Amino acid sequence: MRGHAALLVVAGLTAVSGCGTTANPIAESPSAPAATSAAPPPPASEPASAAPRPSVTGPDAPMLLGQRRLVIRPAEAGESILAVDDTGRLNLTDGPTDKGLFVLVPQGARHQIRTATGDQACLGLKNNGSRPLTIAATQCDPARDGQLFTIQPPASGDPATYTISVSGAYLLVSRTNGVIAEEPGDATALTAFVLVDNGPV
Template structure:
């Protein structure tokens, strides 16, 4: 592969200072893939409820935010937008996350797609997750999509737009077993692995499982 192996490179980023005392847990179990409510207090996921863009790119009835300029001094290096790295699900034994040329975020064990990511703060604790190929300095950004037909929400690529709510992701540092990992979410729908559908976005209920991800630092990201 042209980039560092999924488990190689700089490895986990250790969070220092006050931010190192961040939350030591995660949200509970997601709703079922089709958007139906599970037992307990699981919340149904629907286009209206979480404000996800339709498959043709048209947003539903949601507002657009104008976030203030972010302060990055207390962030882990991989969350400053100045470093890029591979993203690996902690439960995955091989392979990593890729934004495929066909547009969807998936897990692969080859070199296909965009496999270098630079979460870039845009204010209000929100991030654009920029996706690059090693040979390119022009990113695409993650965007939450509703493919319709009762299928689960997914992540695709789009031209970066910090004002698009569907591109504004939360990237939450979590300490698990003494290691720094991350949760990715958009409008309370969390990125997780589904045995049937691959990487999807689902709202959480009260219990496990969710998916945690490592960000393996691969050096300075392109400027801009």
């Protein structure tokens, strides 16, 4: 009986010693600290929903993201606004019209200018031969360069205004020719435009 008990004690000590040998490599394994470092850090900023709302006239304005209807008004033209006339041309109007609302649809860094009433059309550059370039409503085609407008604050002047250009030609208000598109020269005075919010699309 004593011999049998001694064998049991020796076997027990061997089992305990074996468990200790197996546990040590796990405790010293380099992968153990990695589990702690891999834990995601607490968020460093507020949720997106708590971010400040975009400014009305800044580059992230809802009007520049296709979310709002708008009126385009030359900054120095009093109450006149841009509208599509009965011939389909973009021109100035002083009276009430249902063809003066537009939506700016982002296309990369540029925009399509789509009509916001009636049949949806897009403004596009029109070549008139020897006469000045004009802008006219046409079928929307985002692959057409003449429909992709660059809308940006002017290099100087009121930051709440924008210059509008397409294919290198800027929209200008001419006393003799109305709204035209022209490549700027040394003496060209660019027309600045104000975007007037008219509610959600």
